Amino acid sequence: MRHLRTFFRVIIETGLGIKRSGWSNWLVVSILAIALTIFGGILQVTMTMKNVVAAFGSQLEVSAYLKDGYQPKRVAREISQIPEVQLVEIVTKDVAWDEMKSTFKVASLANPLPNTLHIRASSPEAVEAVAAKVKLLSAVENIRYPLNVARKINEFRHFIEIAGFAITAALSAATLTVIGNTIHLLIESRQREIEILSLMGVSPFYIKGPFVLQGAAYGAGSAAVAILVLVGVHIYLDPYLTDQLVSLAPFLPRNIEYGMWQTFGVMLGLGVLVGAGGSAWTSGKYIKI
Amino acid sequence: MIRLQNVTKDYGGRPALVNVNLHIALGEFAFLVGPSGAGKSTLMRLLYREETPTSGSVFVGGVNLNRLHKRQVPLLRRRLGTIFQDYKLLPRQTVFNNVAYILRALGVEEKEVAKRVQSALSVVSLEHKADAYPDELSGGEQQRVGIARAIVNGPPVLLADEPTGNLDPATSLEIVQLLERIAERGTTVFISTHDTNIVNTLRRRVIYLKGGEIVSDVDSGVYELEPNLNV
Ligand SMILES: Nc1ncnc2c1ncn2[C@@H]1O[C@H](COP(=O)(O)OP(=O)(O)O)[C@@H](O)[C@H]1O
Ligand SMILES: [Mg+2]
Numbered sequence: 001m002r003h004l005r006t007f008f009r010v011i012i013e014t015g016l017g018i019k020r021s022g023w024s025n026w027l028v029v030s031i032l033a034i035a036l037t038i039f040g041g042i043l044q045v046t047m048t049m050k051n052v053v054a055a056f057g058s059q060l061e062v063s064a065y066l067k068d069g070y071q072p073k074r075v076a077r078e079i080s081q082i083p084e085v086q087l088v089e090i091v092t093k094d095v096a097w098d099e100m101k102s103t104f105k106v107a108s109l110a111n112p113l114p115n116t117l118h119i120r121a122s123s124p125e126a127v128e129a130v131a132a133k134v135k136l137l138s139a140v141e142n143i144r145y146p147l148n149v150a151r152k153i154n155e156f157r158h159f160i161e162i163a164g165f166a167i168t169a170a171l172s173a174a175t176l177t178v179i180g181n182t183i184h185l186l187i188e189s190r191q192r193e194i195e196i197l198s199l200m201g202v203s204p205f206y207i208k209g210p211f212v213l214q215g216a217a218y219g220a221g222s223a224a225v226a227i228l229v230l231v232g233v234h235i236y237l238d239p240y241l242t243d244q245l246v247s248l249a250p251f252l253p254r255n256i257e258y259g260m261w262q263t264f265g266v267m268l269g270l271g272v273l274v275g276a277g278g279s280a281w282t283s284g285k286y287i288k289i
Numbered sequence: 290m291i292r293l294q295n296v297t298k299d300y301g302g303r304p305a306l307v308n309v310n311l312h313i314a315l316g317e318f319a320f321l322v323g324p325s326g327a328g329k330s331t332l333m334r335l336l337y338r339e340e341t342p343t344s345g346s347v348f349v350g351g352v353n354l355n356r357l358h359k360r361q362v363p364l365l366r367r368r369l370g371t372i373f374q375d376y377k378l379l380p381r382q383t384v385f386n387n388v389a390y391i392l393r394a395l396g397v398e399e400k401e402v403a404k405r406v407q408s409a410l411s412v413v414s415l416e417h418k419a420d421a422y423p424d425e426l427s428g429g430e431q432q433r434v435g436i437a438r439a440i441v442n443g444p445p446v447l448l449a450d451e452p453t454g455n456l457d458p459a460t461s462l463e464i465v466q467l468l469e470r471i472a473e474r475g476t477t478v479f480i481s482t483h484d485t486n487i488v489n490t491l492r493r494r495v496i497y498l499k500g501g502e503i504v505s506d507v508d509s510g511v512y513e514l515e516p517n518l519n520v
Binding site for chain 2: 001002003004005009197198
């Protein structure tokens with residue numbers, strides 16, 4: 001009970017400290033919120049990309065677009081000789097064109113589409129081998145297969161990750177500096193009180209606690225702001241984004257997993273860590289008792 | 290209650306205390322006198338562990354302060370009531386909250402806090418100023434708040450370093466008489482001062498410090514500016 005009451009007093013002291021900090025509260029929370037929003041945004045983009053890539057990875061299909069003048073059936077028979085091939089489906093240019101015209105109501109042009117073969121490999125590991133062999137055929141103009149796209153997305157994702165974490169690190173450093181300065185100023189203005197408390201036998205935990213908790217409160221508050229911003233972005237962007245992703249990869253489920261809760265948890269954790277860490281370090285440095 | 294054994298304190302120049310031996314028993318009332326720079330504040334600071342001796346040992350309540358871990362210092366200070374020349378009140382807190390602070394920090398129940406603060410304020414006759422802020426009080430009243438704060442946790446020892454240094458003679462006398470009344474309840478009271486008037490009015494034990502050395506230690510003593518060392 002005693003400890004609980006002491007802890008409760010520390011929280012009250014923290015509230016008083018925040019009240020005394022005035023406008024610098026807003027400065028700290030704004031900067032930290034910006035840093036966390038960027039961090040959380042990047043985290044979500046990369047996590048979504050990972051999910052998309054994972055969905056691509058489970059696709060066994062290679063699409064081959066044939067040059068004009070080759071018989072799709074003959075090419076299909078040739079391809080089905082490849083040991084790793086399980087199934088070959090033919091979509092002639094006429095069928096594809098009819099389908100397209102009925103869905104998109106395009107004007108009657110000359111059919112621009114190639115004959116297409118959809119080739120199913122026997123296992124995910126075989127996809128690359130099948131793609132390589134099919135590509136060598138003289139009848140094949142071009143091929144497309146999800147793993148190829150997946151690799152490109154992955155490269156892009158790595159770039160975003162590196163850039164994003166560099167930005168987050170820089171912003172965190174800036175935030176640490178701002179938090180450190182704010183707490184330092186507060187400590188300076190209360191130096192005499194701190195000395196008095198120490199002479200009265202108030203424990204260092206009780207003296208430093210409010211400063212550390214104030215930093216943690218900045219972290220939590222900033223994370224809350226950043227999370228609200230991201231939720232807002234999701235509400236506006238999700239319908240559009242889902243359409244885009246599904247058109248890019250038709251096999252994706254419609255309820256795409258953006259990793260919201262994990263991201264928000266990590267943001268909150270990072271915010272509190274940076275806030276409490278910055279102020280703990282500052283209190284340790286400037287409160288000599 | 291308080292014991293110094295061969296204590297020397299050296300800040301780097303001329304030592305502030307030289308081979309001091311001193312014993313103050315439980316419940317005793319004593320003055321530490323001497324001219325400015327004699328080492329009175331240094332001796333007091335050793336007792337509340339704001340300083341450590343260069344050599345020798347300091348005991349308070351049987352505890353060897355040399356062996357006290359940094360983390361135990363708050364525990365020591367809670368068992369000591371300390372009173373300062375500049376009062377050291379928290380300026381942004383009311384009288385009540387100044388006195389209540391340590392109790393709340395220790396997690397004492399609010400009902401109990403109120404009871405103990407009222408009782409401490411009544412000892413110093415300041416119940417009616419509970420809601421005032423320090424800067425609304427006279428020097429003597431501020432020092433009484435300092436005393437209330439020092440006694441609120443019921444310490445066995447009260448240390449006062451020049452408690453009347455900023456007060457007029459009449460108020461000074463009131464303050465030391467208040468401390469004397471507190472001592473009558475069994476608290477050990479140790480006051481440093483260079484105010485001859487209060488020492489000579491009370492006629493209690495007088496420990497004379499000069500150039501860092503104890504040059505006389507007399508029960509029911511007086512304080513003359515040039516002491517007769519044969520008294
Ligand atoms: N923190 C300190 N650093 C260096 N010298 C000090 C310090 N405190 C006191 N002194 C010196 O120690 C001697 C005793 O000082 P002090 O204990 O304050 O005497 P008093 O309280 O009797 O006036 C003085 O010469 C003073 O200059
Ligand atoms: Mg002094």
